[in-house]
Amino acid sequence: MKNKIKVHRAMREITQEQLAVGLGVTRQTIIAIEKGKYDPSLSLAFRIARFFNVRVDELFLDDEAAP
Amino acid sequence: MKRNSFYLLIGITGLVLVGVLYLSILLSRPLIIQAAFLIAVIVLYAIKRTVAATVEDERTNVITQHAAVATLSIFWVAFFLVSLGSVVFEFSTPLGFHFPPPPQYLPPESGPHFGKLGLMQLGLLGLMIVLYGGFRMYYARKFGDWESDEE
Numbered sequence: 636m637k638n639k640i641k642v643h644r645a646m647r648e649i650t651q652e653q654l655a656v657g658l659g660v661t662r663q664t665i666i667a668i669e670k671g672k673y674d675p676s677l678s679l680a681f682r683i684a685r686f687f688n689v690r691v692d693e694l695f696l697d698d699e700a701a702p
Numbered sequence: 703m704k705r706n707s708f709y710l711l712i713g714i715t716g717l718v719l720v721g722v723l724y725l726s727i728l729l730s731r732p733l734i735i736q737a738a739f740l741i742a743v744i745v746l747y748a749i750k751r752t753v754a755a756t757v758e759d760e761r762t763n764v765i766t767q768h769a770a771v772a773t774l775s776i777f778w779v780a781f782f783l784v785s786l787g788s789v790v791f792e793f794s795t796p797l798g799f800h801f802p803p804p805p806q807y808l809p810p811e812s813g814p815h816f817g818k819l820g821l822m823q824l825g826l827l828g829l830m831i832v833l834y835g836g837f838r839m840y841y842a843r844k845f846g847d848w849e850s851d852e853e
Binding site: 651659660661663664666667669670672673675676678679 | 757759760761762764844845846847849850851
């Protein structure tokens with residue numbers, strides 16, 4: 636699943652470490668999510684969206700959705 | 703406690719347990735090593751909760767779950783095979799089922815020979831731990847454990 640976490644992080648000038656601490660996860664998890672290696676649970680996805688004050692569907696994109 | 707100190711403690715506990723096993727064999731008292739092992743595991747689990755910088759989150763939990771399921775899906779077959787083999791030895795006597803004789807002192811050399819089964823199970827447990835470690839590394843890599851970033 637693709638996502639725009641890196642973009643939102645860059646817009647707010649937040650490091651992966653700061654985001655990880657804010658969400659209560661490891662920095663490695665943030666890296667894995669950003670690189671598409673790990674799809675977060677719904678709960679974590681909502682927490683990330685809340686962190687950036689955006690909707691979940693603005694943050695995560697379905698790979699199988701038609702372009 | 704720091705993480706490295708915890709790993710050191712695990713190593714020391716392992717060595718102590720080997721000594722306790724030796725003592726248990728010398729005294730022919732299996733309860734000694736069984737009690738020591740159980741206490742050691744409980745104490746180590748309790749100490750693990752105090753280890754600093756141990757960060758677990760949902761991704762590490764997913765890795766652990768995948769590795770555990772993959773290991774179990776292989777080793778339940780192996781343990782079943784060993785158990786079935788020992789059941790055959792137990793019951794392949796005339797009429798099969800026998801009531802146990804009344805308890806009495808048996809010299810070690812004429813006692814029940816469960817030792818080989820125990821050794822085989824220990825070997826299987828060792829292999830299981832190695833396989834679990836392998837699966838854990840595989841899933842950790844799959845879920846991005848060794849990914850690096852520019853930051």
